[in-house]
Amino acid sequence: MRERRRLRMGVLALVSLLLLGAVPLYFGLRTLGRDPVFDTLDGLNVPAWAAEKTVDNVSGSRWCFEDCRLRERTVESQKAPKETAQAYEQALANDGWRRWKVNFCPEQPVKGSYTCWRRDELTLDLWVRERTCAPPPVDGAQTPSPAPSPAAGKCAGSLVSVKVRNAIDDERTGPQPTTDPSLTGEDPYPTLTDDPLGELTPSPS
Structure with missing residues (x-):
């Protein structure tokens, strides 16, 4: 006995x-596998209609080995881009993000609303535009449908793209190049002569 x-015993x-060891191990592996930035985005107070069909993508290293981490999220919204952009901008402001007015935001002109934000060591790009729908495939046995109108490819609602980077890896946080000629200075010797040595001063006799 x-x-x-x-x-x-x-x-x-x-x-x-x-x-006791399995619980910390589980949460530790979960922390390593799940980027905390996505948890922050999940915590944004946006309406349910503005956060449907979320798709996340991550690339790079969390510790910036070779390439720093880039987090990308695509979300569908049921409402128009203007109302959707307002909802996300308000949620970002309430969560401590501040509007960042910087060159190359965006890098090239795009349709819709494109804004940039900063918080602590992170930068965030928010792009809200109209959602487009691909036309249905045409069966070879069926009679092809007539050409769609210009508005046929548009769908109700909008598409939201969020891109989050480390500020240290965002080239827009550094000095911005300029082409202002006033910063190049003036030539101290603007007048040139044919003789590179100039005219010789006669010595006194």
Whole structure:
């Protein structure tokens, strides 16, 4: 009976140690596998209609080995781009993000609303535009449909793209190049002569 009791206590102690170690291990692996920036985006107070069909993509290294981490999120919204952009901008402002007015935001002209934000060591690009729908495939056995109108490719709602980078890896956080001629200075010797040595001063006799 004594041996059985010791064996039972040993098994209980082993199970307790395994359980106590499994819980931190689970959350540790979850933390390593899940980028906390996405948790921050999940915490944005946006309406449910503005956060449907979320698709996340991540690239680069969290510790900036070779390339720093780039987080990208695409979300569909049921309402128009203007109302959707207002909802996201308000949510970002309430969460501590500040509007960032910087050159190359965006890098090239785009349709819709494109704004840039900063918070702590992160930068965020928010692009809200009209959602487009691909036309349905045409069966070869069926009679092809007539050419769609210009508005046929548009769908109700809007598409939201969010791009989050480390500020240290965002080239827009550094000095911006300029082509202002006033910053190049003036030539101290604007007049040139044919003789590179100039005219010789006659020595006194």
